[in-house]
Amino acid sequence: MALWSSRRRGYAVGAVAITAALALSACGSQSAGTDSAKPAGSAAAGGVQLVQPGKLITCTNLPYPPFQSKDSSGKVVGFDVDMIDLVAKKLGVTQEILDIDFDSIKGGAALNAGKCDIAAAGMTITDERKKNLDFSDPYFDEVLGLVTKKGAGVTSLDQVKAKGLSLGVQAGTTSLDMAKAAGIEAKEFKDSGKQLLALQSGQVDVVLQDLPVVVEWTKKPGFGDSFELVGQVPTKSQYGFAVKKGNTALLKAVNEALGTAIKDGAWTTSYEKWMGAAPVSTPSPAS
Known part of the structure; x- marks a missing residue:
C-alpha cells in the first residue's frame, strides 16, 4: 500500500518519503458506471475485446489519492487514471471508472464477472493475487x-x-x-x-x-x-494494473502504453503532478 523509487509498484518512492508536504492528489477518470455485469464482445484496436463498445471500464476503490479520487467537480482523477487514459487512447476508446470493493478487485471477481476490463487501484503485485489476475509490468514502488x-x-x-x-x-x-x-x-x-x-x-x-x-x-x-x-x-513490492487471466491482448496494450509513457516522459510528468516531487527512479519499460 519504498521511498519514491519505482511500485504500489514501479515508481520512484524515495523523494516522497522524505517530505510529508508532497502534493499527492487523486486518481481516476470518468465517473463510475453501473455495478451490474456487462456482456463482453466489443472489439477495440489491436483486437482487444472490451466489456462495452467504445469504453475501457476500470475497476477501482475510491478514495485512494493520489492514485484515484474525486475532485471538486466529482470527476475521478489521479496518477492511475492518467496511466489508464493512455491505454484507452491507444485503443481508441475512453476510460470509465467503476468504484467497487477492493476485495472484488484483488480476487478477480469483478473482472471475471465482466464488470470491468482492467483493475487500477494502486494494487500491489503479489503471488497470491497472480493466481486470479494477470498483472502488467510494475509501474510504482510500494x-x-x-x-x-x-x-x-x-x-x-x-x-x-x-x-x-x-x-x-x-x-x-x-x-x-x-x-x-x-x-x-x-x-x-x-x-x-x-x-x-x-x-x-x-x-x-x-x-x-x-x-x-x-x-x-x-x-x-x-x-x-x-x-x-x-x-x-x-x-x-510494486504496483501493477491487472486484467482477467488470459486476456493477453489487453495486457499487451497496457504494457505498450506504459512503456511509451516511461520513454516519452508522460509517466514522469504525471508522477510530478500527483506526487509533488520528481521521481528518484522510474520503472523499466516493457521490452
Whole structure:
C-alpha cells in the first residue's frame, strides 16, 4: 500500500518519503458506471475485446489519492487514471471508472464477472493475487507509512505491538499482511477514507497505509496539528494494473502504453503532478 523509487509498484518512492508536504492528489477518470455485469464482445484496436463498445471500464476503490479520487467537480482523477487514459487512447476508446470493493478487485471477481476490463487501484503485485489476475509490468514502488498522534512515541510496528496500541489498516491490502507478520490483530476498514476517520475519531491509535496516501492526508487542514507520519515500511513490492487471466491482448496494450509513457516522459510528468516531487527512479519499460 519504498521511498519514491519505482511500485504500489514501479515508481520512484524515495523523494516522497522524505517530505510529508508532497502534493499527492487523486486518481481516476470518468465517473463510475453501473455495478451490474456487462456482456463482453466489443472489439477495440489491436483486437482487444472490451466489456462495452467504445469504453475501457476500470475497476477501482475510491478514495485512494493520489492514485484515484474525486475532485471538486466529482470527476475521478489521479496518477492511475492518467496511466489508464493512455491505454484507452491507444485503443481508441475512453476510460470509465467503476468504484467497487477492493476485495472484488484483488480476487478477480469483478473482472471475471465482466464488470470491468482492467483493475487500477494502486494494487500491489503479489503471488497470491497472480493466481486470479494477470498483472502488467510494475509501474510504482510500494512503501507504507505509519501514522499516529503526535508524541505517541512509536515509530515501528514492533513498538505498536509492544505498547498494545490499536492499529487500523485497509482491508485486503499489504498493510494487513504486514500487521499480521508483526503479530498484530489490526482493525480493518473498507477504504482509506474510513481508515482516516477512524484515526481522527480515536477508534484506532495508529494506522498503516501506502505512503502516497498518507502524504496526501498530511495536507488536510488541521491534520498536522494532531497527527504525524512517524515511520516508513518499505515492502520491496510494486504496483501493477491487472486484467482477467488470459486476456493477453489487453495486457499487451497496457504494457505498450506504459512503456511509451516511461520513454516519452508522460509517466514522469504525471508522477510530478500527483506526487509533488520528481521521481528518484522510474520503472523499466516493457521490452
